[in-house]
Amino acid sequence: MANVSVEEIKRLRELTGVGITDAKVALIESNGDFDTALAAMRKKGLTKAEKRGEREARAGLVGNYNHDGRIGVLVEVNCETDFVARNEIFVDLVKDIAMHIAASSPEYVSVDDVPAEVKEKAAAEFTEKAKSEGKPEQMIGNIVEGMLKKHFSERCLLDQPFVKNPNQTVGDFVNEHNAKLGENIVVRRFSRIALGEVE
Numbered sequence: 001m002a003n004v005s006v007e008e009i010k011r012l013r014e015l016t017g018v019g020i021t022d023a024k025v026a027l028i029e030s031n032g033d034f035d036t037a038l039a040a041m042r043k044k045g046l047t048k049a050e051k052r053g054e055r056e057a058r059a060g061l062v063g064n065y066n067h068d069g070r071i072g073v074l075v076e077v078n079c080e081t082d083f084v085a086r087n088e089i090f091v092d093l094v095k096d097i098a099m100h101i102a103a104s105s106p107e108y109v110s111v112d113d114v115p116a117e118v119k120e121k122a123a124a125e126f127t128e129k130a131k132s133e134g135k136p137e138q139m140i141g142n143i144v145e146g147m148l149k150k151h152f153s154e155r156c157l158l159d160q161p162f163v164k165n166p167n168q169t170v171g172d173f174v175n176e177h178n179a180k181l182g183e184n185i186v187v188r189r190f191s192r193i194a195l196g197e198v199e
Contacts, residue, residue: 004032012037057186059085063094065102073098075190080183093177093185099163100170101190106157109187110171114152122151157187 004027012023012034023041030036060078077094084090108114126147130140153159158171165173170187178185 004028008032008034012041057184060186060188061085061091061094063091063098065095065098067099067102070195071102072193073101073190075101076188078186078188079181084181084183087181089177090181090185093174096162096164096173097157097170097187098190100160101157101192103163104157104160105192105194106160106190107155108152108157109189110158111152111156114156119148119152122148126151157190 004024008027009020009023012027013020023037026037026041027034030040057078057080059080059082060076062074062076064075065073075094075098077090077097079085079090123144126144127140130143130147135143158169158174160170162168162170162173168176174185174187
């Protein structure tokens with residue numbers, strides 16, 4: 001059996017939001033390999049977080065970020081209780097999301113927020129492009145689907161690579177906090193203003 005230190009158990013618990021027993025078991029099952037245990041616990045935590053997604057989030061914070069007086073962001077992030085809304089981890093999450101919005105300039109929170117006419121217009125353009133490039137007719141549907149997914153993942157906040165850790169999306173980052181804080185967390189809306197930009 002792997003020798004597991006108390007420090008590693010605490011560290012795993014802090015990073016994933018799982019209980020002490022779960023953290024210890026994960027480390028033992030991974031033969032003391034911290035990264036393997038972390039991956040297993042994140043998966044477990046995220047599964048719990050997905051179930052939490054059905055609970056209503058009415059509390060929360062409106063956070064803001066100002067970059068050099070040139071870019072300003074307001075973002076509303078909701079959770080289930082005022083207790084969590086005042087938690088430092090939640091406050092930092094809201095700040096990080098606002099900073100990400102300033103840096104990455106998303107247009108929508110998620111692909112569900114993209115108006116149908118915008119999706120249809122993009123699909124028509126990509127279909128035309130695929131046809132003009134002489135792609136096989138039977139492949140065009142799949143090609144367009146892939147192009148749409150990429151196009152909107154670049155424009156939707158939750159699908160963008162998180163600026164502080166490009167190996168995970170903003171959505172994964174939010175779900176991680178779902179697991180850590182034990183509540184449903186929802187990015188509701190945002191507004192980004194850049195100096196000199198005209199809508």
